[in-house]
Amino acid sequence: xxxxxxxxxxxxxxxxxxxxxxxxxxxxxxxxxxxxxxxxxxxxxxxxxxxxxxxxxxxxxxxxxxxxxxxxxxxxxxxxxxxxxxxxxxxxxxxxxxxxxxxxxxxxxxxxxxxxxxxxxxxxxxxxxxxxxxxxxxxxxxxxxxxxxxxxxx
Amino acid sequence: xxxxxxxxxxxxxxxxxxxxxxxxxxxxxxxxxxxxxxxxxxxxxxxxxxxxxxxxxxxxxxxxxxxxxxxxxxxxxxxxxxxxxxxxxxxxxxxxxxxxxxxxxxxxxxxxxxxxxxxxxxxxxxxxxxxxxxxxxxxxxxxxxxxxxxxxxxxxxxxxxxxxxxxxxxxxxxxxxxxxxxx
Numbered sequence: 199x200x201x202x203x204x205x206x207x208x209x210x211x212x213x214x215x216x217x218x219x220x221x222x223x224x225x226x227x228x229x230x231x232x233x234x235x236x237x238x239x240x241x242x243x244x245x246x247x248x249x250x251x252x253x254x255x256x257x258x259x260x261x262x263x264x265x266x267x268x269x270x271x272x273x274x275x276x277x278x279x280x281x282x283x284x285x286x287x288x289x290x291x292x293x294x295x296x297x298x299x300x301x302x303x304x305x306x307x308x309x310x311x312x313x314x315x316x317x318x319x320x321x322x323x324x325x326x327x328x329x330x331x332x333x334x335x336x337x338x339x340x341x342x343x344x345x346x347x348x349x350x351x352x
Numbered sequence: 353x354x355x356x357x358x359x360x361x362x363x364x365x366x367x368x369x370x371x372x373x374x375x376x377x378x379x380x381x382x383x384x385x386x387x388x389x390x391x392x393x394x395x396x397x398x399x400x401x402x403x404x405x406x407x408x409x410x411x412x413x414x415x416x417x418x419x420x421x422x423x424x425x426x427x428x429x430x431x432x433x434x435x436x437x438x439x440x441x442x443x444x445x446x447x448x449x450x451x452x453x454x455x456x457x458x459x460x461x462x463x464x465x466x467x468x469x470x471x472x473x474x475x476x477x478x479x480x481x482x483x484x485x486x487x488x489x490x491x492x493x494x495x496x497x498x499x500x501x502x503x504x505x506x507x508x509x510x511x512x513x514x515x516x517x518x519x520x521x522x523x524x525x526x527x528x529x530x531x532x533x534x535x
Contacts, residue, residue, distance in 0.1 A: 240429060
């Protein structure tokens with residue numbers, strides 16, 4: 199998925215790691231095309247700067263980080279209409295995920311709707327079309343979100 | 353020296369090079385004293401000016417990118433100093449106007465009344481300069497012409513008595529002007 203998005207034209211990925219997308223991040227690190235920041239809102243700030251420099255950018259984070267970032271999304275990304283792809287790990291999707299993920303896992307879809315971020319859930323049979331959709335969104339100036347469900351226990 | 357005087361002096365010196373300015377009075381004063389298309393006035397998202405500037409700087413390694421920050425702003429995003437320092441971003445110049453207060457919300461004290469950002473800057477790989485006078489600032493601005501970054505300039509400023517007007521552009525206009533500069 200990392201290579202596919204990169205080949206479409208997503209030149210930068212900035213974020214805070216989540217185990218849900220560890221292969222995505224590993225591939226990005228291997229290619230030296232990923233930047234890990236200290237917080238999710240910081241990641242968004244850096245990606246906005248890259249987009250202002252006319253380079254398509256993605257931010258990755260766990261859904262806890264999405265909650266941390268709401269003000270940054272409304273008062274930076276949406277205020278200035280900067281197109282970014284958000285790649286968000288859906289912790290708390292499984293009932294038996296760790297307790298700290300339960301609440302945010304339940305309200306994540308509502309948060310995305312309230313914030314006004316269009317989203318798609320990435321699955322094994324649609325990931326390519328999701329990537330294309332997301333790239334079309336940012337090419338047309340809109341931000342969007344790709345959600346990856348956490349389907350494994352660890 | 354107050355913020356307006358310091359901003360006028362620096363903005364004139366750096367001319368047409370890009371600046372990302374923090375929300376609150378920093379952006380307002382820059383807008384009033386030296387408005388130009390390569391100024392990105394960050395009017396929301398407090399704390400993130402240096403992160404936005406870092407993104408711009410990474411993609412434009414041949415241009416110097418300036419951050420006009422406040423003490424309240426930088427304290428809100430100290431992680432940004434860690435990321436900039438980890439990358440040793442050569443073309444980033446981080447100017448902090450330190451009035452030891454959250455002036456635009458009523459002058460409440462910030463932590464810089466009791467601690468020194470200079471030391472945080474040093475331990476995050478910045479070359480750090482500090483001054484409270486116009487002459488000192490002139491000397492630093494001359495000196496950094498040939499210094500490799502990341503550079504931090506801390507300017508101790510007095511609280512201002514005048515209030516600059518709000519930035520008069522729509523955010524999308526600020527964005528478009530800034531992006532056009534990079535054409």
